[in-house]
Amino acid sequence: MEKKVSIKDIAKHLGISISTVSFVVNGKAKEKRISEELTQRVLKLVEELGYKPDALARSFRTGKTNIIGFLVDDISRPFFSNLARFIDEKAAKNGYKIIYSSTRGNRKKAIELLQIFQDRHVDGYIIALPEGLETEVEALTESRKPVVLFDRYFRELNTDYVVINNEESTYKATCHLVDNGYQNIGFVTIDTIEQQMLDRLKGYEDAITRAGLIPSILKINYINAATGLPAIIDYLTEQKQLDAVIFSANYLCMDGLRAIRHLELNIPDDLAVLSFDDFELLEFVLPTITAIAQPLEDIAENIMTILMQRLNNPKVAHEYSQIVLPTAMTLRQSTAKKTSIKKTAC
Structure with missing residues (x-):
């Protein structure tokens, strides 16, 4: 099995410190006043060796994974799958990837999937709220992770949501x-x-x-x-x-x-x-x-707009956005x- 290239390998090959390589691959070369010539040498070797940063390790350094969790009843249903396509397109434009999961109407499975999302340190959640899961979703909102509900909501649960009339x-x-x-x-x-x-x-x-x-x-x-x-x-x-x-x-x-x-x-x-x-x-x-x-694209647009506002301004207090869209x-x-x-x- 081919050995995975590490930051240490790149640093050793170029005769520079591990921290210098780390700053370059994490986009902090200018901030740390690393020369353009050295930056280009690092980036060229990164490409040649096929180095891929560890997403989880990077999340500990930056506080972000650029991953969003998407949880619904059944991703194969036309409504959810078609909406997921729009969500994916809009997330990609903002530098995010989506992890998709289905609960199949099973509360226990839904709780397990939410735990997996938390273990992966996802930055935010897009959820079609499964029946009986309001306590868990409320706990997510209290953890200060952005949560946007869609398709359904609970009147008693104070959170962001996008639904139709x-x-x-x-x-x-x-x-x-x-x-x-x-x-x-x-x-x-x-x-x-x-x-x-x-x-x-x-x-x-x-x-x-x-x-x-x-x-x-x-x-x-x-x-x-x-x-x-x-x-x-x-x-x-x-x-x-x-x-x-x-x-x-x-x-x-x-x-x-x-x-x-x-x-x-x-x-x-x-x-x-x-x-x-x-x-x-x-x-x-x-x-x-x-x-x-x-209006699937409008639903996706509103979901991503709310989520990006939360992700880009985590310390700013926002009013909850509760949007109701018309149908045709x-x-x-x-x-x-x-x-x-x-x-x-x-």
Whole structure:
């Protein structure tokens, strides 16, 4: 196995002190008044020998690792993976790298991952808060490490966050269906205390109440498609009066489309479909699916802006930034207006 090149090797090769090499590779040559000629000699040899500084050792010297921890439920879900791409691009422009991890909805695993992040001395955290983890996140904020929550938050937890207007978004989506003539609108969500899902449910309930309609809600104890698909099939089989359904997340929508195909229902003639969270597949299935689109790049931009303010000015007291962004509804074939419309409106 090839021996790793060290600062000591470079210093010995050039006949200079280890500290001089250290100052050069850590960008402190001018500060320490090291000549340009010697600086270039060190940098040239560093490149020739392929020397790579130890990130952890460097963090002890500088107090920074230039690494950010990114923790979500499941990085493979379109919302998180697409957002992660924007986060990565914006972090790289600021000289940071991201460590990505998924909790899979497991609180114990989430705590272990946060501990790994701490052991790696990450400079900050970007977290889609797992259910029941508010105590641990509160402890992180008290440790003075920058923490930015996104997608969800706890009202009782005072921290930075970037979310979207979940309640208003589902209210408008439900009204869109009502205005297009749908009278029996179902809502499929997960059984959770996560704030973003509660807000989406409330928006639906408020719109249904205002329109004078009867709500029909399915809450799934969701683990994966193996639990989601059968629950949706049973729901649609039992609730034959439904003429439209809203899925509160795109992974639920995917299970819903499988259930609709299994039951041989036609969209939108038998059942109109609307998804919270847009992603590419909904644009290409036939008929195409109406969806609430989250502003992923704006979310990423706001997250990184807040985080960089904290990282660049660690001693400055900041007001917590709690940002709520609007969504956009992408209208497609799955919620086409009914030919005969009753005069019901939100």
